[in-house]
Amino acid sequence: MDFIDRKYILLSSPYLQNFKDTGKIFKIKCIYCGDSKKNPNKTRGFFYVTDDNKTRYKCHNCQVNVSLYQFLTDHVNHLCRDYRMEKFKDNFVHTEKKEEISFEYTKSESQIGLENKIKSSNVLKYCKHISDNESAYKYLLQRKIPENHIDSLYYVENINIIRENLAEYINGEKLPDVEAIVIPFYNKDWVLTHVQCRMLNTGESFRYLTFEVEKGHEKVWGMNNIDLNKEVFIFEGALDAMCVDNAIAVAGASLNASQKFYDDNLKDYTMVYDSDYVSNTEIFNQIFKAVDHGNKVVLYDDIFVNTYMIDGEPKKLKDVNDLVKYGVVSNINKYLIANTYKGLKARLILSSLSINQLTRKSKKWENKNQSSMSGMKQRLKIKRT
Numbered sequence: 001m002d003f004i005d006r007k008y009i010l011l012s013s014p015y016l017q018n019f020k021d022t023g024k025i026f027k028i029k030c031i032y033c034g035d036s037k038k039n040p041n042k043t044r045g046f047f048y049v050t051d052d053n054k055t056r057y058k059c060h061n062c063q064v065n066v067s068l069y070q071f072l073t074d075h076v077n078h079l080c081r082d083y084r085m086e087k088f089k090d091n092f093v094h095t096e097k098k099e100e101i102s103f104e105y106t107k108s109e110s111q112i113g114l115e116n117k118i119k120s121s122n123v124l125k126y127c128k129h130i131s132d133n134e135s136a137y138k139y140l141l142q143r144k145i146p147e148n149h150i151d152s153l154y155y156v157e158n159i160n161i162i163r164e165n166l167a168e169y170i171n172g173e174k175l176p177d178v179e180a181i182v183i184p185f186y187n188k189d190w191v192l193t194h195v196q197c198r199m200l201n202t203g204e205s206f207r208y209l210t211f212e213v214e215k216g217h218e219k220v221w222g223m224n225n226i227d228l229n230k231e232v233f234i235f236e237g238a239l240d241a242m243c244v245d246n247a248i249a250v251a252g253a254s255l256n257a258s259q260k261f262y263d264d265n266l267k268d269y270t271m272v273y274d275s276d277y278v279s280n281t282e283i284f285n286q287i288f289k290a291v292d293h294g295n296k297v298v299l300y301d302d303i304f305v306n307t308y309m310i311d312g313e314p315k316k317l318k319d320v321n322d323l324v325k326y327g328v329v330s331n332i333n334k335y336l337i338a339n340t341y342k343g344l345k346a347r348l349i350l351s352s353l354s355i356n357q358l359t360r361k362s363k364k365w366e367n368k369n370q371s372s373m374s375g376m377k378q379r380l381k382i383k384r385t
């Protein structure tokens with residue numbers, strides 16, 4: 001199937017019932033006729049590819065047979081404009097370079113398995129279907145995650161359901177029984193590579209867990225959503241990245257861990273660390289390293305130093321999501337660009353911070369102790385890998 005067609009069918013999937021991806025075609029409960037009245041699980045509507053490589057929708061029940069574009073116009077109208085533009089751009093490229101090979105989508109068994117599970121409403125639920133998962137939906141609203149991103153998120157009652165659906169993990173240790181928001185990671189070709197669980201109601205210590213779906217891919221969220229001709233912002237968390245235009249996020253390890261991936265895959269990018277680099281030596285050192293590598297980094301202004309009155313209560317902001325959540329800045333992309341630094345300027349600002357750190361010499365013993373702790377952690381990490 002054409003890559004753009006596939007992408008837009010996946011983007012439509014939150015609006016379609018009983019969505020199933022068989023690896024070859026997509027099935028749904030027909031949205032034109034409502035499908036079977038007796039059996040709610042019937043999926044007689046399907047997207048298929050014609051002999052001349054066009055994607056169409058057909059229903060075995062009502063016999064409707066329309067182009068994908070017509071289908072989007074009829075039922076997912078807000079995607080039509082982007083679809084038309086991408087298709088046009090694509091056709092334009094194809095007529096210019098006729099020999100270009102069309103994108104072949106190949107998936108592994110485990111991936112098809114999980115994608116089916118993900119799409120089947122019995123196991124994973126869309127976060128946007130509020131009645132199924134009030135806590136998840138409320139959490140996303142409270143973090144002011146934009147609606148188009150909420151559409152692509154799922155909810156699972158128990159994270160073990162995901163573990164049990166992945167060959168790599170099925171025999172592994174049972175995880176605590178907790179509910180979670182499920183964040184799918186796709187690579188730039190819309191191949192599902194990881195799923196990340198944002199656990200709900202587990203406190204601060206155990207919040208994220210990321211499963212690998214397909215081996216050999218970088219653990220990066222959002223590569224399917226970015227425009228490579230524009231500046232890309234790199235975040236530590238996917239939910240933060242969702243609040244910013246043209247952003248990706250790395251899961252787990254430090255931002256620096258994927259340096260080679262950025263250099264190989266992104267033209268122009270800026271790294272956005274959490275604001276605690278002013279007090280956390282480990283993150284502070286990472287930023288310094290990134291600047292030495294020639295990267296652009298966001299260094300926050302006084303906005304995080306000040307205390308804000310929010311709903312009549314003094315509040316200290318801690319990350320970019322807080323800026324969005326409390327509406328402190330109206331345009332977050334503009335804010336990031338205005339606070340982006342590199343090279344000498346970045347070093348100067350950071351050095352002034354490191355002086356700040358040196359002035360905390362009264363905590364000498366504590367610091368010493370901390371650094372030997374982090375040294376020990378480092379050695380443990382090396383041993384484990």
Ligand SMILES: [Zn+2]
Nearest residue numbers: 030033059062
């Ligand atoms: Zn039908």
